[in-house]
Structure formats: C-alpha cells, structure tokens
Amino acid sequence: HLDYSCIQESLKEFGFPSGRLEVKNFKDIKVIDDTYNANPLSFKNAIDALGSLDSLGRKVLIFADMLELGCDADKLHFLSGKYAADSGIDILIGVGNLTKHFLSGARKAGMSKKSIFHFKSSEASKREISKIIRAKDLVLVKGSRLMQMEKVVQALKSSGV
Numbered sequence: 001h002l003d004y005s006c007i008q009e010s011l012k013e014f015g016f017p018s019g020r021l022e023v024k025n026f027k028d029i030k031v032i033d034d035t036y037n038a039n040p041l042s043f044k045n046a047i048d049a050l051g052s053l054d055s056l057g058r059k060v061l062i063f064a065d066m067l068e069l070g071c072d073a074d075k076l077h078f079l080s081g082k083y084a085a086d087s088g089i090d091i092l093i094g095v096g097n098l099t100k101h102f103l104s105g106a107r108k109a110g111m112s113k114k115s116i117f118h119f120k121s122s123e124a125s126k127r128e129i130s131k132i133i134r135a136k137d138l139v140l141v142k143g144s145r146l147m148q149m150e151k152v153v154q155a156l157k158s159s160g161v
Contacts, residue, residue: 062139
C-alpha cells in the first residue's frame with residue numbers, strides 16, 4: 001500500500017542535481033546548464049535539445065572534454081563534432097585537449113573556422129566568453145564534471161552580455 005500524501009510531500013522537496021539541462025536567464029542571454037556530466041549519448045541529446053529550441057540570436061555550444069572514453073576518445077569527439085555542426089549550431093567553443101578532435105569533426109562537416117573557438121581550460125575560456133557571446137544568444141554549456149564548466153556558467157552570469 002502506497003501512502004500518496006507522503007509521496008506528494010516528498011516530491012515538493014525534490015529537485016534535479018545542479019547542472020542537468022537547467023535553463024537559466026542571465027541578462028540578455030539564455031543559458032542551458034548541462035555541466036553535470038558528458039558522454040557521447042548525453043552530448044547528442046543535449047545538442048538535440050539545443051537544436052529544438054527557438055532563439056532570437058545564435059545557438060552557441062560551449063563544451064568540454066568528455067573524459068573516461070578510453071582509446072576511442074579521439075574518434076568519439078570527432079564524430080560528436082560532426083554531429084554538432086550538422087545540427088545547425090552557429091558557434092562552437094571547445095574547452096580542453098580532446099575538444100580539438102571535436103572541432104576537427106565540425107570543420108570536416110563544413111563549419112567555418114570563424115565560428116569555432118578553442119581554449120585549454122574553463123579558466124582560460126571564461127576570460128574570453130564575453131567577447132564571443134552576444135545579446136539574445138542561446139548558449140548550451142556541456143562537459144565532464146572534472147572540466148569545471150560551472151565556472152563558465154558563472155562567467156556568463158556575471159559577463160554583462
């Protein structure tokens with residue numbers, strides 16, 4: 001026998017962990033915070049989510065290395081980059097060493113070099129973000145937990161865009 005009133009009370013306090021496809025409005029931009037984790041399937045799902053949303057500005061993907069993929073890491077990043085480029089994303093910003101393969105996949109799929117940016121770390125990228133992001137942009141931030149992409153989300157929040 002289930003006590004529905006107990007379940008109802010428990011659900012009032014329920015919340016998803018921070019960084020799981022949370023939509024946040026910061027000044028003149030909308031940010032999808034998906035910084036909790038990253039693997040090829042969650043990356044594809046996040047890109048699909050970004051592609052399905054309407055935006056008055058550009059669609060921007062700020063992404064970090066997908067870690068713990070083993071010997072297929074380079075190939076999986078490359079294929080994910082091709083997928084992102086084919087999904088109609090306007091700007092790609094890669095953070096970390098493995099994202100070089102992601103960006104290579106995007107270029108192979110025909111994405112312009114002018115639409116692609118690369119930074120070695122979340123710390124390095126957060127200093128440059130405000131120069132790339134424009135008002136009305138829709139920004140997805142995605143990466144493995146160890147890449148500390150929540151720092152990028154915080155930089156977007158305080159950037160003044």
